[in-house]
Amino acid sequence: MKAFLGMGLLGSNFVKAMLKKGEMVQVWNRTAARATALEAFGAKVFTDVADAVRGADVVHLVVKDDAAVEEVLEAASAGFEPGAVIIDHTTTTADGAVARTKYWKEKGFTYLHAPVFMGPANALESTGFMLVSGDQETVARLEPQLATMTGKVLNFGPEEGRAAAMKLLGNAFLVTLTAGLADTLSLAKAMDVPLDDLSTLFHSWNPGTMLHARMQRMSKGTYSDPSWELNMARKDTGLFIKAAQAAGAPLAVIPSIAAEMDKWIARGHGSDDWTVIGKDAVTL
Known part of the structure; x- marks a missing residue:
């Protein structure tokens, strides 16, 4: 089970692509109507972000900025499954990505920052570029599923925050x-x-x-x-x-x-x- 937080143009099309591939996706958005629109495509919609991540082993999100990422993840954390993987596609600061990687690791979760060079059409068609960096064992483990979301995954090595930069x-x-x-x-x-x-x-x-x-x-x-x-x-x-x-x-x-x-x-x-x-x- 996957959860996806943030149903803007990019997030909603990522979800539509996942659903087309037969994946089960739970979704949430601050403005509920944007999430509700995904019900017609087969998504399970939640109005509470903690409920949206319950039962999900992988949590994706695309929101506005560092502050929004931190606010949403803190609110969602009450529903995180033990050892859940957080994959953040938001464009943020490099320092923010580094700090969040450390913060969530200390809490027993994997956080990977994976920003993209993709428009909404790319997200729907699973084309474009996704950037990753950091712990290479984590990257290697997650790269196969990330590759299904995009045309190419670019790995910029072991330095945390390099993908954000x-x-x-x-x-x-x-x-x-x-x-x-x-x-x-x-x-x-x-x-x-x-x-x-x-x-x-x-x-x-x-x-x-x-x-x-x-x-x-x-x-x-x-x-x-x-x-x-x-x-x-x-x-x-x-x-x-x-x-x-x-x-x-x-x-x-x-x-x-x-x-x-x-x-x-x-x-x-x-x-x-x-x-x-x-x-x-x-x-x-």
Whole structure:
């Protein structure tokens, strides 16, 4: 028997996928209506979180943050079966994941933080990526059942909290990517470039293919053999800003990047590769 706590878009689709595979799942959600909606799919619904975990040897949860995880687990703990396994898919701090692993172990339970790079559709289709780290015997024991929930389980080794850190890093990239894309779309509008043309450009020229090479170049910390000089990159950045200002188009991140470039140019790095602006992030 499994229990699942938190019936948001991700949790509810995880449950639907489990039910399709013939598993028995007990569910709970703070807003009861979201849990009740799963009855039609075969889930057993509880309004009390401690009741929802009774009889379950594995308890999954996806809630908002560290505070919500701790609140829900404490409330549920009155119903935990001896030796129950807690698998937490919530995006949290690394420190929180480390502390909870220790806390629940001392109480006789296994806690594994397993955040995901999965949208609701992935949860329903059992595709995407699930991240784990920590005690490798625990990971090895639980990985087969986790693999049924996702396309791939990524094991980041024995360090507690590493999976949480990797999830935050991935989300940080997604946030900055989206903000940068918003600026690009705003600039396209400012220059009267149709979105279809921009789509054609990115379909043919995929900058995503440059990510690994760019990261490798930055991590080496060598910038004296430029492929794009910082001075030239700053010149182009000025053109972005000028075009946007002329059209009254908002830019969220490009002005901040320009300011950072100016700092590095003032330090004498204008002739270096423009990736030098990330030097402090990759060198001690």
